[in-house]
Amino acid sequence: MVIAVLSLSDTLLSYVGYEGATISYIVGLLVWLFLYLSSVVFKFCRWHRVFLYYILIEGIINWYDYTYIIPISLRPMVAIQLSLAGIFILIGLYLYKHDKHPRKEDCGKVTTRIC
Numbered sequence: 812m813v814i815a816v817l818s819l820s821d822t823l824l825s826y827v828g829y830e831g832a833t834i835s836y837i838v839g840l841l842v843w844l845f846l847y848l849s850s851v852v853f854k855f856c857r858w859h860r861v862f863l864y865y866i867l868i869e870g871i872i873n874w875y876d877y878t879y880i881i882p883i884s885l886r887p888m889v890a891i892q893l894s895l896a897g898i899f900i901l902i903g904l905y906l907y908k909h910d911k912h913p914r915k916e917d918c919g920k921v922t923t924r925i926c
Contacts, residue, residue, distance in 0.1 A: 813841065836874050843867055858906035865899035 821834040847863050869892065875881065881888070 817841070836870065836877075839870055843870070856906070856910050858903045858910060861899055861903040861906060865896065869895065 817834055817838045821838065824834065843863065843866060847860070850860055850863065872891070872895075876888070883891075
Protein backbone atom coordinates (compact mmCIF):
# COMPACT_ATOMS: atom_id res chain seq x y z
CA MET A 812 0.00 0.00 0.00
CA VAL A 813 2.88 2.35 0.80
CA ILE A 814 4.44 1.64 -2.59
CA ALA A 815 1.13 2.37 -4.32
CA VAL A 816 0.74 5.69 -2.49
CA LEU A 817 4.30 6.71 -3.37
CA SER A 818 3.76 5.71 -6.98
CA LEU A 819 0.54 7.74 -7.14
CA SER A 820 2.34 10.71 -5.55
CA ASP A 821 5.07 10.47 -8.16
CA THR A 822 2.50 10.43 -10.96
CA LEU A 823 0.60 13.40 -9.54
CA LEU A 824 3.78 15.41 -8.97
CA SER A 825 4.89 14.68 -12.54
CA TYR A 826 1.54 15.97 -13.76
CA VAL A 827 2.00 19.32 -11.99
CA GLY A 828 5.52 19.76 -13.31
CA TYR A 829 7.80 18.18 -10.68
CA GLU A 830 10.30 16.10 -12.64
CA GLY A 831 12.38 14.71 -9.78
CA ALA A 832 13.03 11.02 -9.76
CA THR A 833 13.50 10.74 -6.00
CA ILE A 834 10.11 9.19 -5.37
CA SER A 835 10.61 6.76 -8.26
CA TYR A 836 13.89 5.59 -6.74
CA ILE A 837 12.25 5.20 -3.33
CA VAL A 838 9.48 3.10 -4.90
CA GLY A 839 12.07 1.01 -6.72
CA LEU A 840 14.02 0.48 -3.50
CA LEU A 841 10.88 -0.59 -1.64
CA VAL A 842 9.98 -3.07 -4.38
CA TRP A 843 13.54 -4.41 -4.31
CA LEU A 844 13.42 -4.73 -0.51
CA PHE A 845 10.13 -6.63 -0.74
CA LEU A 846 11.56 -9.02 -3.34
CA TYR A 847 14.72 -9.57 -1.29
CA LEU A 848 12.82 -10.25 1.93
CA SER A 849 10.53 -12.63 0.02
CA SER A 850 13.56 -14.50 -1.31
CA VAL A 851 14.85 -14.89 2.25
CA VAL A 852 11.49 -15.95 3.69
CA PHE A 853 10.83 -18.49 0.94
CA LYS A 854 14.45 -19.71 1.05
CA PHE A 855 15.40 -19.12 -2.57
CA CYS A 856 18.80 -20.31 -3.72
CA ARG A 857 21.77 -17.94 -3.67
CA TRP A 858 21.84 -17.67 -7.44
CA HIS A 859 18.29 -16.24 -7.46
CA ARG A 860 19.48 -13.37 -5.27
CA VAL A 861 22.38 -12.54 -7.59
CA PHE A 862 19.93 -10.89 -9.97
CA LEU A 863 18.47 -8.86 -7.11
CA TYR A 864 21.98 -7.64 -6.26
CA TYR A 865 22.44 -6.68 -9.91
CA ILE A 866 19.21 -4.67 -9.88
CA LEU A 867 20.32 -2.91 -6.68
CA ILE A 868 23.76 -1.99 -7.99
CA GLU A 869 22.36 -0.84 -11.33
CA GLY A 870 19.77 1.26 -9.52
CA ILE A 871 22.47 2.85 -7.36
CA ILE A 872 24.55 3.70 -10.43
CA ASN A 873 21.52 5.18 -12.19
CA TRP A 874 20.51 7.20 -9.12
CA TYR A 875 24.07 8.50 -8.70
CA ASP A 876 24.22 9.44 -12.38
CA TYR A 877 20.85 11.21 -12.14
CA THR A 878 21.77 13.07 -8.95
CA TYR A 879 25.44 13.95 -9.46
CA ILE A 880 25.82 13.46 -13.25
CA ILE A 881 28.69 11.07 -13.90
CA PRO A 882 30.97 12.82 -16.41
CA ILE A 883 31.01 10.15 -19.11
CA SER A 884 29.07 9.94 -22.35
CA LEU A 885 26.31 7.50 -23.18
CA ARG A 886 28.43 4.86 -24.93
CA PRO A 887 30.81 4.22 -21.96
CA MET A 888 27.83 4.21 -19.59
CA VAL A 889 26.12 1.53 -21.67
CA ALA A 890 29.41 -0.41 -21.77
CA ILE A 891 29.61 -0.25 -17.97
CA GLN A 892 26.01 -1.42 -17.63
CA LEU A 893 26.54 -4.31 -20.07
CA SER A 894 29.80 -5.33 -18.38
CA LEU A 895 28.06 -5.30 -15.02
CA ALA A 896 25.24 -7.45 -16.43
CA GLY A 897 27.76 -9.91 -17.88
CA ILE A 898 29.62 -10.19 -14.57
CA PHE A 899 26.43 -10.88 -12.65
CA ILE A 900 25.24 -13.41 -15.22
CA LEU A 901 28.54 -15.29 -14.86
CA ILE A 902 28.28 -15.17 -11.05
CA GLY A 903 24.69 -16.44 -11.26
CA LEU A 904 25.66 -19.28 -13.59
CA TYR A 905 28.57 -20.25 -11.34
CA LEU A 906 26.35 -20.35 -8.26
CA TYR A 907 23.66 -22.25 -10.16
CA LYS A 908 26.18 -24.87 -11.19
CA HIS A 909 27.79 -25.22 -7.77
CA ASP A 910 24.83 -24.87 -5.41
CA LYS A 911 23.50 -28.07 -3.96
CA HIS A 912 20.10 -28.58 -5.56
CA PRO A 913 17.75 -31.42 -4.74
CA ARG A 914 17.14 -33.86 -7.53
CA LYS A 915 13.86 -33.51 -9.37
CA GLU A 916 12.76 -36.93 -8.14
CA ASP A 917 13.09 -35.73 -4.53
CA CYS A 918 10.96 -32.62 -5.18
CA GLY A 919 7.90 -34.68 -6.13
CA LYS A 920 7.90 -36.83 -3.00
CA VAL A 921 5.61 -35.78 -0.21
CA THR A 922 6.68 -37.03 3.14
CA THR A 923 3.99 -37.01 5.79
CA ARG A 924 4.28 -38.46 9.20
CA ILE A 925 1.23 -40.11 10.72
CA CYS A 926 1.39 -40.24 14.50
